[in-house]
Structure formats: C-alpha cells, structure tokens
Amino acid sequence: MTEGGIVGEFLSLKEGTDADLLAMQCGDFYEFFADDAELVAEELDLRVSKKSSHGSSYPMAGVPLSELTPYLKALVERGYRVAVADQYDTEDGHAREITRVATPGTLIETTEEDARYLAGVVRVSDECYGLAFAEVTTGRFLVTRIEGEDAEARAITECYRYDPVEILPGPDLREDEDFLESLSERTDGEVTLHEKNAFAPGAATHRTREQFGRETLSSLDLETEGPEVRAAGAVLSYVEETGLGVLPSMTRLQPYGADDFVSCDVTTQRNLELTETMTGAGRSLFGTVDHTVTSAGGRLLKEWLGRPRRSLGELHRRQDSVGALCERALAREDLREILGEAYDLERLASRATHGSADAHALLRARDTLALLPEVADLIGGDDRLAESPLSGIIERPDCESAATLEKALREALAEEPPKTLREGGLITKGYDAELDELVERHENALAWIEELGPREKADHGITHLQVDRNKTDGYYIQVGKSEAEAVPETYRQVKTLKNSVRFTTDALEEREREVLRLEERRGELEYELFCELRERVADRASLLQDVGRAIAELDSLASLATHAVENRWVRPELEESRALDIEAGRHPVVEQTTEFVPNDLQLSESRGFLIVTGPNMSGKSTYMRQVALIVLLAQVGSFVPAEYAKIGLVDGIYTRVGALDELAQGRSTFMVEMQELSNILHSATEDSLVILDEVGRGTATYDGISIAWATTEYLHNEIRAKTLFATHYHELTALADHLERVANVHVAVDDEGNDVTFLRTIREGPTNRSYGVHVADLAGVPDPVVSRSDEVLERLRAEKAIEARGEDGGGASGSGTQQVVFDVGSGQFETASTDGGSSGEEADEQLDPETEAVLSELSEVELANVSPVELMGRVQEWQGRVRR
Numbered sequence: 001m002t003e004g005g006i007v008g009e010f011l012s013l014k015e016g017t018d019a020d021l022l023a024m025q026c027g028d029f030y031e032f033f034a035d036d037a038e039l040v041a042e043e044l045d046l047r048v049s050k051k052s053s054h055g056s057s058y059p060m061a062g063v064p065l066s067e068l069t070p071y072l073k074a075l076v077e078r079g080y081r082v083a084v085a086d087q088y089d090t091e092d093g094h095a096r097e098i099t100r101v102a103t104p105g106t107l108i109e110t111t112e113e114d115a116r117y118l119a120g121v122v123r124v125s126d127e128c129y130g131l132a133f134a135e136v137t138t139g140r141f142l143v144t145r146i147e148g149e150d151a152e153a154r155a156i157t158e159c160y161r162y163d164p165v166e167i168l169p170g171p172d173l174r175e176d177e178d179f180l181e182s183l184s185e186r187t188d189g190e191v192t193l194h195e196k197n198a199f200a201p202g203a204a205t206h207r208t209r210e211q212f213g214r215e216t217l218s219s220l221d222l223e224t225e226g227p228e229v230r231a232a233g234a235v236l237s238y239v240e241e242t243g244l245g246v247l248p249s250m251t252r253l254q255p256y257g258a259d260d261f262v263s264c265d266v267t268t269q270r271n272l273e274l275t276e277t278m279t280g281a282g283r284s285l286f287g288t289v290d291h292t293v294t295s296a297g298g299r300l301l302k303e304w305l306g307r308p309r310r311s312l313g314e315l316h317r318r319q320d321s322v323g324a325l326c327e328r329a330l331a332r333e334d335l336r337e338i339l340g341e342a343y344d345l346e347r348l349a350s351r352a353t354h355g356s357a358d359a360h361a362l363l364r365a366r367d368t369l370a371l372l373p374e375v376a377d378l379i380g381g382d383d384r385l386a387e388s389p390l391s392g393i394i395e396r397p398d399c400e401s402a403a404t405l406e407k408a409l410r411e412a413l414a415e416e417p418p419k420t421l422r423e424g425g426l427i428t429k430g431y432d433a434e435l436d437e438l439v440e441r442h443e444n445a446l447a448w449i450e451e452l453g454p455r456e457k458a459d460h461g462i463t464h465l466q467v468d469r470n471k472t473d474g475y476y477i478q479v480g481k482s483e484a485e486a487v488p489e490t491y492r493q494v495k496t497l498k499n500s501v502r503f504t505t506d507a508l509e510e511r512e513r514e515v516l517r518l519e520e521r522r523g524e525l526e527y528e529l530f531c532e533l534r535e536r537v538a539d540r541a542s543l544l545q546d547v548g549r550a551i552a553e554l555d556s557l558a559s560l561a562t563h564a565v566e567n568r569w570v571r572p573e574l575e576e577s578r579a580l581d582i583e584a585g586r587h588p589v590v591e592q593t594t595e596f597v598p599n600d601l602q603l604s605e606s607r608g609f610l611i612v613t614g615p616n617m618s619g620k621s622t623y624m625r626q627v628a629l630i631v632l633l634a635q636v637g638s639f640v641p642a643e644y645a646k647i648g649l650v651d652g653i654y655t656r657v658g659a660l661d662e663l664a665q666g667r668s669t670f671m672v673e674m675q676e677l678s679n680i681l682h683s684a685t686e687d688s689l690v691i692l693d694e695v696g697r698g699t700a701t702y703d704g705i706s707i708a709w710a711t712t713e714y715l716h717n718e719i720r721a722k723t724l725f726a727t728h729y730h731e732l733t734a735l736a737d738h739l740e741r742v743a744n745v746h747v748a749v750d751d752e753g754n755d756v757t758f759l760r761t762i763r764e765g766p767t768n769r770s771y772g773v774h775v776a777d778l779a780g781v782p783d784p785v786v787s788r789s790d791e792v793l794e795r796l797r798a799e800k801a802i803e804a805r806g807e808d809g810g811g812a813s814g815s816g817t818q819q820v821v822f823d824v825g826s827g828q829f830e831t832a833s834t835d836g837g838s839s840g841e842e843a844d845e846q847l848d849p850e851t852e853a854v855l856s857e858l859s860e861v862e863l864a865n866v867s868p869v870e871l872m873g874r875v876q877e878w879q880g881r882v883r884r
C-alpha cells in the first residue's frame with residue numbers, strides 16, 4: 001500500500017476482497033473511490049467528485065447510507081459482486097472492515113417476485129452429480145443427487161428448472177468448459193468460483209450438519225460426504241462468507257429425488273412454453289393460468305408447472321382441493337380476497353434473520369399471521385372445503401405459535417412507525433415500563449416547551465411571541481422586533497433576524513437538554529426493543545416459512561380452481577395405466593385467443609403410437625402440444641381443458657419440435673434436432689410421453705425418412721413409449737399396417753374446389769396429400785411461383801416419384817420415370833428406372849414372356865430332388881434362353 005488516508009484504506013480493503021467493487025462507509029455516506037468510482041458513476045449515473053488524499057487526487061462517488069440498498073441491488077443485478085465495508089468506532093477514531101459481499105445469489109434486497117436461487121453443483125464422476133439450491137430471500141434449501149448415463153444433461157435440466165441467478169461449480173467442473181458453456185446457455189446465472197475447500201467432503205459435511213443439525217443427514221437418508229452434501233456445504237459456506245447473516249433463515253434441508261417428479265427436460269420445458277414463450281411474444285402456460293394474488297403463490301405455481309408430479313396420492317390431494325374450490329365459488333372468492341392481503345412471509349423471515357426487516361416489515365408479518373385464523377375459519381365454516389385437503393394445509397403450520405407471535409407483535413409495535421429505526425416511535429405504550437416512563441418524561445418536557453409560548457405571552461404581555469425549534473439553533477423564543485425591548489432580563493438573545501429576535505432562557509435550555517437526552521435514550525431503547533423483537537421473529541423463521549408456504553399453496557390451488565371454472569376445465573381421472581383418453585381436448589393457451597376446435601385422443605395398451613399427418617398449418621403441432629400440456633397439467637394436479645380426460649400417469653414428457661432459439665445461436669438445426677432426438681431415445685421409458693414434430697426434416701429426404709422410420713421402430717419396439725409423431729413423410733403412414741400399436745390420424749381439411757379450408761379436426765387414418773403450395777399461396781408467395789408449383793406438383797403426383805410399398809409389393813405404378821420406393825418389408829429404399837429394369841415393381845411388369853417362364857421354372861425347382869449335375873444342366877439351359 002503506497003497511499004495513506006482514506007483512499008489508502010479503501011485500496012487496501014479492496015485488495016483483500018475478490019469482489020468487483022467496494023462501497024466503504026465514510027460517515028453518512030458509502031463511498032466508491034478510484035476506478036470503482038468511475039465505474040459506479042457510469043453504471044448508476046452518479047456524480048463523480050475529486051478526493052484529495054496524501055497529495056494525490058482520486059475520483060470519488062458516494063451514496064447516502066440509507067440509500068445503499070437500491071444502488072447495491074442495481075449493481076448486483078448488472079452482474080457485479082459488491083463488497084460493503086462498514087465503519088465502527090475505535091478508541092482513537094474510526095476503522096472499517098468488510099462486513100458483507102452482495103452477489104446475485106445472496107442479494108436479499110430484491111423486489112423481484114421470482115425466486116433467486118444460488119446453486120452448488122458437484123461432479124463426482126460422469127454419472128454422478130450432486131446439486132444444492134438455496135434461496136436466500138425465502139430460506140428454501142433443496143438438494144438432490146443425479147446418477148446415470150445422462151447425469152450431466154439431467155443436472156443441467158435441474159439448473160434450468162431452478163434458473164439460479166448464481167452458480168458455484170465444484171472443483172471438478174470449473175475447468176470443464178463444455179459444461180460451463182451448457183450451463184450458461186441454459187441459465188442466466190453468474191458463475192462464481194468459490195474456494196475449492198468449501199466443496200471438500202469432510203468440510204462440507206461438517207458445515208451442513210452445523211446448519212441443519214447433527215442427525216439431519218441420517219434422518220433424511222443423505223449419505224455423509226455425498227455429492228449433494230458437498231454442494232450444500234459449499235453453498236452454506238458461500239452464504240456465510242458473503243456475510244449476509246441469512247444462514248439462520250435456512251432452517252430446513254429438503255432432499256428430493258428425480259423419481260418424485262415427471263422428467264421434463266430443458267428442451268421440453270421450452271418447447272411447451274411453460275414459463276416463457278419461444279419467441280418472447282405471447283403468453284406462456286404460466287402466464288395463462290396464473291391467477292394468484294400473492295407473489296409467493298405465483299412462485300409456487302410456477303414451480304409446480306415446472307415440476308409435475310408422479311405420486312397419485314399427492315395429485316389426488318391437489319385435485320380434491322381444486323375441486324372443492326371450484327364448487328364453492330363464493331368461498332373461493334372470499335379466500336382469494338383474504339389471501340390478497342398477505343405479504344410474502346417467507347421473504348419476511350429471511351429479512352428478519354438478515355436484520356434488514358424494518359418496523360413496517362414486522363407489521364406486515366403481524367398482519368399476515370393474523371390472516372391465518374380468518375382463513376382457517378373460512379375453510380372450517382364450509383363443509384365442502386372443510387372435508388377437502390385444504391383443511392390439512394391450513395392446519396399444517398403451528399397455528400398456536402403463530403397466534404402467540406402475532407400477539408407479541410401486536411402488543412409491541414406502534415401502528416404507524418417511522419421509516420427509520422433510531423428515532424423512536426416504533427414501540428407502542430404498555431410494552432416496556434422503562435420506555436413508558438421515558439416517553440412520559442419526554443412528553444412532559446415537550447408539553448412544558450409547548451406551553452412556554454402562551455405562558456410567556458401572558459406573563460410578560462408580549463403579543464408576537466412563539467417558541468420553535470430548528471436544527472441549528474435548537475429551541476428558541478422568537479419575539480417580533482418591535483417588542484424585542486420588552487422581554488424580561490432572563491431572556492438571552494441568540495440571533496437577530498430581519499423582523500424578529502430569537503432568545504433563550506436557562507430554563508428553556510435545561511428543558512432542551514432534557515428533551516435531547518430523553519429523545520436519544522428513547523431512540524436507543526426503542527431500537528433495542530425493536531431488535532429484540534426482530535430477533536424473536538427471526539427465531540421463528542421456520543414458523544413464518546410454514547405459514548407463508550401454506551398461504552402460497554392455498555393461493556396456487558385457488559388460482560387453478562379459478563382458471564378451471566372460468567375456462568370450463570374438467571377434473572381428469574388419473575390412474576396408473578398406459579391409457580390416455582381425451583375427449584374434446586383444447587390447447588390451454590391457444591384457446592384463450594382463438595375459436596378453438598376441440599379434438600379427441602385415444603391411446604391404450606394396444607394403440608400407443610400415433611402418426612399425425614396433415615397439411616402445413618393444419619394444426620398438427622398444436623394438437624400434439626395440447627396433448628402434452630393436458631398430461632402435464634393433470635400431473636400438476638390441475639384440471640384440464642377438455643370435456644373428459646383419463647390420464648395414465650407418465651414418468652416423463654419429452655418433445656422434439658422446432659428449434660427457433662438454437663437457430664439464433666447459429667447452431668445447425670439438424671444437429672440440434674438429432675441431439676434432442678438422441679436425448680429422448682436415451683431417456684424415455686415405457687411410461688413416458690414422447691412428442692416428435694417433423695423429425696428428420698432438416699436433412700436430405702432419404703436420410704430424413706430413414707431416420708424417422710428407424711426412430712418410429714425403436715420407440716415402438718424397444719422403448720414402447722406413448723408417442724405422437726407428426727410428419728410430412730407420408731411414407732411413414734404405411735407403418736400402421738406393419739407395427740402393431742401404430743395408428744394413423746390426420747388433421748382434416750376441406751378441399752372442395754380450389755379452396756382449402758382447415759377444419760382443425762383430428763380424424764382417423766392418414767392424410768392423402770399435403771397442401772404446402774396452398775400455404776405458400778396464403779403466405780403471399782407470388783402468383784407465378786404458386787401456379788408453377790401447382791403444375792410441378794400435379795406432375796409429380798401423376799408420376800408418383802416417391803411412394804411406399806407394402807410387404808405385398810403393391811402400390812407403385814407409372815412409367816417412364818425414375819421411381820423411388822420404400823420397401824416396408826426390408827425397410828430399404830430402392831431406386832428403379834422403368835426403362836433400365838434393374839429392380840422394383842416396374843421392372844417386374846416389363847419382363848419378356850421367355851424370362852418370365854424361366855423364372856417360374858426356377859422357382860419351382862425342388863432342390864432336394866435334383867442332383868447337382870442335373871441342376872447345372874438346367875441352369876445352362878435357362879441362361880441360354882434368357883441371354884437370347
């Protein structure tokens with residue numbers, strides 16, 4: 001350190017932290033110096049001034065103490081990690097030390113409704129990952145282990161699901177650029193390289209035990225030193241290191257297993273537009289079904305949509321609750337009205353433990369706790385709701401303790417406290433005897449001063465006299481200039497103004513000192529009492545979290561019920577089977593903006609694979625997504641857009657549809673398509689739902705058909721997953737005749753005359769033609785091109801340049817053209833030239849009679865009855881006849 005003084009102190013503190021910026025308290029301001037000042041000024045539009053220190057001049061930018069929070073938030077949201085150094089008194093002046101580092105994952109002062117997860121990711125081997133997700137604003141703390149061949153992809157999917165704002169990769173991952181790149185493609189999280197030791201098995205286990213209790217790991221069946229525990233330990237150490245003091249709000253370690261939830265990989269979540277649309281425009285599923293009235297409810301509903309469940313019991317519980325709320329419209333509206341008053345208790349709990357909750361925050365906690373009995377009465381007072389699982393939800397938190405805490409807050413807090421914490425006015429009368437006495441003395445002293453003016457006026461006959469107070473002069477008696485001479489001797493002049501003179505007296509000064517002393521003492525005592533109260537609330541963090549969670553759950557369920565009623569959704573029958581039976585199903589998002597044509601779907605043990613054909617734009621994709629979304633909603637516990645639905649539970653939903661966003665990233669569409677296909681073929685099981693839209697389209701036709709063909713066979717024969725496959729390759733429709741569980745459906749169009757009308761109705765069987773040229777016309781392609789396309793199409797149709805051939809060998813016809821036929825029996829393409837006669841149907845038809853006769857004799861030879869010599873003679877004879 002070369003510089004001394006305040007800037008020297010700043011620079012030396014800065015050197016000791018790996019944060020990007022340092023905000024250092026200097027009296028009533030947090031100051032940034034040198035390069036930091038320039039950068040912060042630029043980012044936040046602050047004024048830069050100059051600070052001279054030890055003969056040099058440095059840029060300086062500052063924000064008042066009370067305004068640090070919004071500035072910190074803005075800097076952190078722009079990706080900076082900001083260290084904060086606070087000032088404290090020492091015997092010979094002040095000293096400063098870094099008390100916390102604000103980073104994306106540990107920013108508690110957020111106003112965003114979305115969860116802000118901090119993730120730890122540990123890799124033990126290619127097939128074993130441990131993950132921890134902590135939300136410092138609510139104290140949630142989840143861990144999971146992912147094992148198996150596709151562990152990496154699934155670990156990334158988990159990260160996508162929680163969309164962490166900050167990620168701490170373990171020691172084995174930080175060098176793996178491919179992994180880090182995938183992570184940054186899939187999430188917006190900042191990657192932070194936290195110290196390697198924090199991930200060490202022993203240290204991490206120790207820390208996790210310290211946080212959640214010694215026995216927690218074994219009671220939760222978590223392996224000591226396991227990868228998820230290592231991730232958890234690292235996250236805890238990071239939160240501690242950033243100095244936020246929110247660790248106490250992390251009260252519960254929640255392990256979860258992949259088997260609890262329906263697998264729904266990143267691609268599928270994006271394709272189905274669960275929480276965001278692919279183009280950024282329009283509504284996502286969440287945007288459509290979200291009617292929650294609290295931010296915690298909204299967060300939970302979003303989480304539910306991203307995490308459909310596999311447990312019939314849990315789903316039935318949610319359905320029963322939604323069902324009861326659907327039936328009781330008035331009670332539902334009352335419930336939503338009460339919940340609408342609730343504040344985010346989970347976040348309040350974190351702010352209390354962090355020490356950043358002010359009196360208004362505690363009042364909000366109090367008011368929200370007070371809603372609990374109201375909600376319980378409402379549910380208990382309605383038979384239908386009372387017998388539903390809703391009553392279990394409201395009884396889950398410890399209502400008695402909640403009432404006690406609410407009472408304590410009611411008895412302590414003043415109704416309209418000031419925003420600041422050190423000026424008094426926070427605590428209500430009757431809470432603390434010492435404070436009451438102080439307040440009384442303070443009020444008496446103030447009353448004495450208040451009465452001083454009228455008293456002096458009366459005693460000394462002065463008309464223009466008033467007693468007032470300001471910052472520089474303190475209390476004073478102000479007398480009009482004309483009467484200034486008439487004041488008694490006890491008055492001492494302190495200031496002369498244009499029209500008046502200010503005086504003080506010994507008695508007033510004494511009272512003033514008393515008032516100031518009492519004010520200071522009152523401020524201190526109230527602050528102490530407030531901090532005690534806040535600590536008491538912080539100690540009950542887990543109670544607040546429970547109540548907050550119950551409110552969020554009720555809100556999400558009421559939201560699902562509201563949407564179901566408003567949109568005539570029905571309760572699906574759920575069962576453990578392979579059935580999927582949907583009558584008059586609709587797309588939950590498209591139905592909001594379109595006169596939607598409902599469609600059915602039937603899948604069963606014997607019919608598990610649908611090939612969906614139909615013209616472009618007819619509605620194939622919409623139909624398939626609608627099916628996937630209905631299944632997903634059913635496994636969230638929601639009602640579904642249909643007249644009737646029976647859903648056999650699935651263990652995963654996999655989709656392969658357009659790849660808009662990947663295109664924007666400049667990757668080859670076909671490559672992406674094949675990677676996605678590969679993921680599906682690796683991950684899907686017999687119990688999964690697979691949606692394939694146009695697989696193989698991005699490459700040459702033959703390659704495309706071959707891949708589509710082989711994929712169908714593999715899904716049908718090996719994986720046996722429930723599948724919907726939309727294709728423009730009509731050749732594939734022939735598969736229905738050959739693969740037992742494959743059936744064809746098509747989207748019907750009415751093409752009477754020259755016009756094509758999309759009927760949007762799904763019918764059994766394959767479509768007989770495509771309507772691409774018509775869509776080109778609709779899209780405004782110039783007329784000459786459209787009419788020429790029509791001509792070319794007619795020719796191609798007449799000549800049947802590509803068509804399928806079944807095992808019976810029928811199907812192809814025509815003459816004089818090159819034929820490409822697909823032999824269903826062999827699964828191979830054959831190219832046949834009708835004049836060349838090398839192979840295929842056309843060649844057969846053109847054989848001359850002599851050759852035909854030879855072939856017929858050949859086929860009749862019974863090898864067992866012919867000697868080799870005789871056979872050679874006959875072959876020689878046949879050759880002679882054919883070669884002629």
Ligand SMILES: Nc1ncnc2c1ncn2[C@@H]1O[C@H](COP(=O)(O)OP(=O)(O)OP(=O)(O)O)[C@@H](O)[C@H]1O
Pocket residue numbers: 590594595596597598599614615616617618619620621622623760761
């Ligand atoms: N059942 C329906 N009722 C009303 N409108 C529908 C229905 N199905 C689809 N649509 C509308 O039809 C349009 C085309 O649908 P979609 O994209 O599903 O067609 P597609 O057959 O998959 O097209 P392509 O083959 O070109 O990908 C969309 O705008 C959609 O909103």
